[in-house]
Amino acid sequence: MKYEFKEIEQKWQKRWEEEGAFCAENGSDKEKFFGLIEFPYPSGQGLHVGHPRSYTAMDIIARKRRMQGYNVLYPIGWDAFGLPAENFAIKNNVHPAVITAKNIANFKRQLKMLGFSFDWSREVNTTDPEYYKWTQWIFLQLFKKGLAYKKEMPINWCTSCNVGLANEEVVNGVCERCGGEVIQKNQSQWMLKITEYAQRLIDDLDEVEFLEKIKTQQKNWIGRSEGAEVTFKLTTGDEMVVYTTRCDTLFGATYTVISPEHPLIAKLQDSLTNYDEIKAYQLEASKKSEFERTEMVKEKTGVKLEGVNAINPVTGEEIPVFVSDYVLVTYGTGAIMAVPAHDTRDWEFAKKFNLPIVEVVSGGEDVQKEAYTDVYKGTMVNSGFLTGKSVQEAIPAMIAYLEEKGLGTKKVNYKLRDWVFSRQRYWGEPIPIVYCEKCGYVPLPEDQLPLVLPDMEEFKPGENGESPLANATEWIQTTCPCCGGPAKRETDTMPQWAGSSWYFLRYTDAHNSDELSSKEALNYWIPVDWYNGGMEHTTLHLLYSRFWHKFLYDIGLVPTKEPYQKRTSHGMILGENGEKMSKSRGNVVNPDDVVNEVGADAFRTYEMFLGAFDQSTPWSQQGLRGCYRFIEKVWNLQSIMTEEDGYSADMEKLMHKTIQKVGEDFERMKFNTAIATMMSFINEVTKKGSITKGEYMTLITLLNPVAPHMTEELWEMYGDGGLLSLHAWPEFDESKTVDDQIEVVLQINGKIRDKIMISAELNPQEMQEAALASEKVKELIAGKEIVKCIAVPKKLINIVVKG
């Protein structure tokens, strides 16, 4: 019978849908499994071959869990707000909602043709008012708890998208999305206090099973550092607080530096004799984009503040104060004490401005030639009461001293900044806040949610970077919920990350119109048991959604501190030439073409077989053919199938081993070796020339999570009835996976000389005897002295000889 994948695949997709085979059950007393993949942004390009890599992997896990008797939730939805649809809308004069609906329809078609076991009845769409009602609701809760606030601040501004960006969205000084230039711009912005959760976002990583590299990346991004704030008195009588992680080197602080934006400069204006020069430097620094500022790393610039000095609190010495843009206003206190002997940046600056370099930690080379920055070796010198101590001892000793004298305090800092939550764009959730002259920023009453986006015809941003919503004159005018007076709506919208920060919660009870999700549903389904997604979302989506989840936990809405119990990630699929797939490189593979050519089952198999799941691998059209051949071979085994139900004696061991290996490999996401194991199995069967029905049915059950359609078809023809997708996962018998006769290797001086079949039960002594009985060994060790003999049960015997 010919393998007609088109008919088979359509038939089963229809059948599964009709029977609601993959619908998760709320209120079940079965054990649950919540598997999650990152819901896609429905772009105009359609599905990329990268999407199915993650979706197939989690589909395999979800399908296996279902077969193991779990109540499985494997949902899907659309992260559909965002810039591309809006930009397309502006260019082509179509409403973003129209394009989005079209794109979703296309994505849906493509995902359905791949046979994922998604529970389509729980589909969510972030642009649906019934959905974003709750996104807005969460924002209101954040606002009420003081975690959302408006602030005039310099933000990253993409000159091409005309929109503000979060720090996380600026990559190498350019816009993450479009690559456009990013400048600093002052703008009043909604901010979320993610920094308040910084410590918990680090600490709670201990409770979850994320890949170690994901945890590391999150920690690095949050960037915790322990240090001290130290107060320097100025000769003008003012004070200046600096942040340092190396307070042990305070005796070596020979100057101080403040950032160009530091408010102290204005305050000192009257005392400064070179104020004009400083002013000019500030202006120059403000003109530089973030990119230029980091590009300038090699060459330090700065100006000395003439007319004022700082006093080193431990030496009492007067030291100069500089302004330089190598000090960032956004980190620490925006001011530092410079210890050129033990900090590379300070050293460079000191060399350029001819400032004294005083060694206070010995152990390095000449500090006049290079800064010595090691904190684990070295001894304090020239450091008063610290002299003789190690750096590790000196740090707490200095903190104790500073605290006692009231000169400073211990202080923890984070690199993490508050989240810039405003976007001056149309295609996002409206921020449910009104501004009243009398009452200030007032939250919209919850019963007025959702605050629906006004229908507009023009989506271009306003003149000076205003949101397009600023042109929705009627929509803006409203009354203040507080005093009833005239008020204006907020025109900024939320960033794309808003809708994706909580979407997994909505899946648990997707159609609830009274609550975000019912308490029962949340308590049952949350946390997500296993979340797979891309590494590129580690510092954006993952961090943001953990933050929101913790907030929702704090207000008693969700049952767990962490949203995701386990997080894994997949590697990228590259073009056939080994480069990243892109239109401009002309190496894009379209899933539609692939499915058309070899079918969904072979496509899914190849996606899982092409390489190690967590590594980047190039696509190969030939490799795809290989997987098609495999699927077809499995199909053709029908022609050699016997009617026997169980396993034949000579295949039993291999069958049990195969069940064990495939199951274990799926769990470890070693899909490539799981498939290789099944390939080996059919190679054996083919060699033998026959397969029992029992063996065949077990094989297709193992293969079902990978290639669900074809196996379902075979099950219908030969199986026990019902859907294979809901049939029990095969069991294996541990005792039947072990061989009693095994081949062991005989080595002489570590070199392989022979192989013998022996009983697996043999102890090392018996193994040694068996080895010495080998003709080949006898010959090779004749006349030589046996120094020692190592026998590793079930593996090898190594005879060490001399002479």
Next chain:
RNA sequence: GCGGGCGUGGCGGAAUUGGCAGACGCGCUAGACUUAGGAUCUAGUGAUUUUAUCGUGGGGGUUCAAGUCCCUUCGCCCGCACCA
């Protein structure tokens, strides 16, 4: 610069705790069949000077035994990047 990862045939990649390097697939070679195909089947396929020797980026070490552990060095990829 800091953090993470990687380096194995012609290619993608296998190899729990150190224990037969190259599973599986692709490609290639030869043969079979043929309605001549991007089909299928069979056999072979790390290298070489082939009773054997050498082989996991390079060099050194530990060990009876190293892709795996230690030191050193080179190269590539990803993330962060003046965070005091």
